[in-house]
Amino acid sequence: MTFLQESAMQRHVTIIGGGVIGLTSAHSLVRAGHHVTLIDAHAEVASETSHANGGQLSYRYVAPLADSGVPLQAIKWLLAGSEAPLRFRPQLDLAQWRWALQFLAACHRRQHHQSASQLLSLAQHSQQILAEWREQDGLSGFAWQQTGKLVVHRDQQALNKAIGARIAPDDQQPLDARQCIALEPALISQQASLAGGIFSASDETADCHAFCQALERQLINSGRYTRFASTHVAPLSKENGRIQYLDLIHIDGSRERWKVEEVVLAAGNHSAAMVRALGIRLPIQPLKGYSLTLPLSEGAIAPRISVTDAARKVVYANLGSADSHQLRIAAMVDIGSHERDISHPAIDEGRIAALRRIASTSFPEAGNFADATPWAGLRPSTPKGPPLIGHARHGRKKHDAPDNLWLNTGHGSLGFTLACGSADLITRAISGDDLPSNLKVNFHN
Numbered sequence: 114m115t116f117l118q119e120s121a122m123q124r125h126v127t128i129i130g131g132g133v134i135g136l137t138s139a140h141s142l143v144r145a146g147h148h149v150t151l152i153d154a155h156a157e158v159a160s161e162t163s164h165a166n167g168g169q170l171s172y173r174y175v176a177p178l179a180d181s182g183v184p185l186q187a188i189k190w191l192l193a194g195s196e197a198p199l200r201f202r203p204q205l206d207l208a209q210w211r212w213a214l215q216f217l218a219a220c221h222r223r224q225h226h227q228s229a230s231q232l233l234s235l236a237q238h239s240q241q242i243l244a245e246w247r248e249q250d251g252l253s254g255f256a257w258q259q260t261g262k263l264v265v266h267r268d269q270q271a272l273n274k275a276i277g278a279r280i281a282p283d284d285q286q287p288l289d290a291r292q293c294i295a296l297e298p299a300l301i302s303q304q305a306s307l308a309g310g311i312f313s314a315s316d317e318t319a320d321c322h323a324f325c326q327a328l329e330r331q332l333i334n335s336g337r338y339t340r341f342a343s344t345h346v347a348p349l350s351k352e353n354g355r356i357q358y359l360d361l362i363h364i365d366g367s368r369e370r371w372k373v374e375e376v377v378l379a380a381g382n383h384s385a386a387m388v389r390a391l392g393i394r395l396p397i398q399p400l401k402g403y404s405l406t407l408p409l410s411e412g413a414i415a416p417r418i419s420v421t422d423a424a425r426k427v428v429y430a431n432l433g434s435a436d437s438h439q440l441r442i443a444a445m446v447d448i449g450s451h452e453r454d455i456s457h458p459a460i461d462e463g464r465i466a467a468l469r470r471i472a473s474t475s476f477p478e479a480g481n482f483a484d485a486t487p488w489a490g491l492r493p494s495t496p497k498g499p500p501l502i503g504h505a506r507h508g509r510k511k512h513d514a515p516d517n518l519w520l521n522t523g524h525g526s527l528g529f530t531l532a533c534g535s536a537d538l539i540t541r542a543i544s545g546d547d548l549p550s551n552l553k554v555n556f557h558n
């Protein structure tokens with residue numbers, strides 16, 4: 114990292130969570146002159162949701178899941194079996210029902226527009242911050258490409274509706290079927306069924322796991338960063354209005370009290386449980402999704418640009434690098450999946466078989482889909498969509514939040530897209546700096 118600043122207000126910040134949100138926060142804080150200790154339960158960074166996600170930096174496709182048509186659509190999808198883009202399997206869990214009710218309440222046009230415009234500002238800020246890190250710090254080695262994103266539709270009516278609903282129309286160009294195939298020749302096998310698409314030339318793709326590793330390489334070189342690997346942090350407690358220390362449990366069972374100055378909670382799906390005893394209720398539920406990683410051999414006819422199948426809600430990203438070429442395929446939202454261990458979500462074989470079927474029908478010449486590596490992850494999701502970023506004084510029990518606790522969590526299905534901008538916001542908040550004027554919004558939805 115070449116762009117290290119000296120900060121007048123240098124702090125020691127302890128970050129809980131080594132996914133893409135924790136690592137981008139660390140990078141941004143170190144860049145701004147702070148010292149960081151990052152703690153994660155796993156041996157390697159990005160071992161949970163940031164591991165094999167869809168690879169989309171879809172800065173112009175940030176509309177939240179909660180929308181006016183979704184409840185009715187979800188009922189129709191009940192009949193679609195394992196290929197359904199969205200499934201709801203309620204459990205006997207009060208927090209889950211509370212979340213589901215908040216989600217339903219957010220399923221109307223006004224809320225959808227409000228959340229979408231909040232997410233769009235954060236996404237565009239994220240794109241700008243990632244560009245700075247790539248250009249000024251030489252951050253590389255994570256299969257980053259700006260190939261643009263093409264969202265294809267099979268139904269003319271749905272395409273017309275999507276054209277009318279664009280949230281960044283200057284960079285979302287409508288195309289007919291012929292233009293889609295000219296842009297992405299691998300769509301030729303779908304020629305007969307394509308109605309057309311919408312293309313955003315400046316959207317990007319990258320490998321989120323490799324991105325986290327690249328960030329950590331730079332962090333280690335900075336001399337301002339340490340990581341406790343394979344170390345579990347116990348739920349937080351406070352004394353005299355502050356978190357004084359964290360209780361750590363290392364992999365060998367030994368325990369340690371870690372004295373803290375500032376704490377950033379970037380614990381993804383575990384965030385709500387970490388602060389419950391403090392009286393802070395974070396509206397985050399794990400929404401399950403799946404991916405396949407298909408090795409691409411020479412001559413494979415696979416998408417080169419990012420393609421989204423709008424009706425099936427499947428995304429395709431070509432994560433090619435100097436030594437390997439692979440196609441990442443990601444899809445599906447399971448609300449209320451029961452997990453024995455949320456750190457290791459179970460792979461539902463029915464869902465994976467459906468995803469193999471959909472992908473191999475769409476791109477039959479891309480390779481042998483039986484060889485694709487399956488993965489399941491849980492999106493740490495808020496009911497309205499925007500993440501929780503800022504001081505932990507949240508909701509009604511404002512006075513209960515410890516003075517030195519900061520949140521950067523709840524990024525749902527957009528964590529990779531929003532990570533760099535979110536990291537910049539939390540860094541500015543901790544440093545006492547102004548926020549960019551278009552982002553002076555309350556991210557504590």
Ligand SMILES: Cc1cc2nc3c(=O)[nH]c(=O)nc-3n(C[C@H](O)[C@H](O)[C@H](O)COP(=O)(O)OP(=O)(O)OC[C@H]3O[C@@H](n4cnc5c(N)ncnc54)[C@H](O)[C@@H]3O)c2cc1C
Binds near residue numbers: 160161166171400403
């Ligand atoms: C199928 C699927 C596809 C997706 N596709 C995309 C996409 O294309 N583009 C996009 O922008 N986003 C995508 N996402 C969403 C994105 O992956 C997530 O939003 C993002 O990874 C969340 O990052 P995180 O750092 O908050 O959580 P995580 O990556 O889960 O990291 C949290 C970390 O905190 C650690 N931790 C938690 N509690 C403790 C504790 N008590 N002690 C120690 N460590 C702890 C965990 O070990 C974990 O490593 C997708 C998600 C899924 C499931």
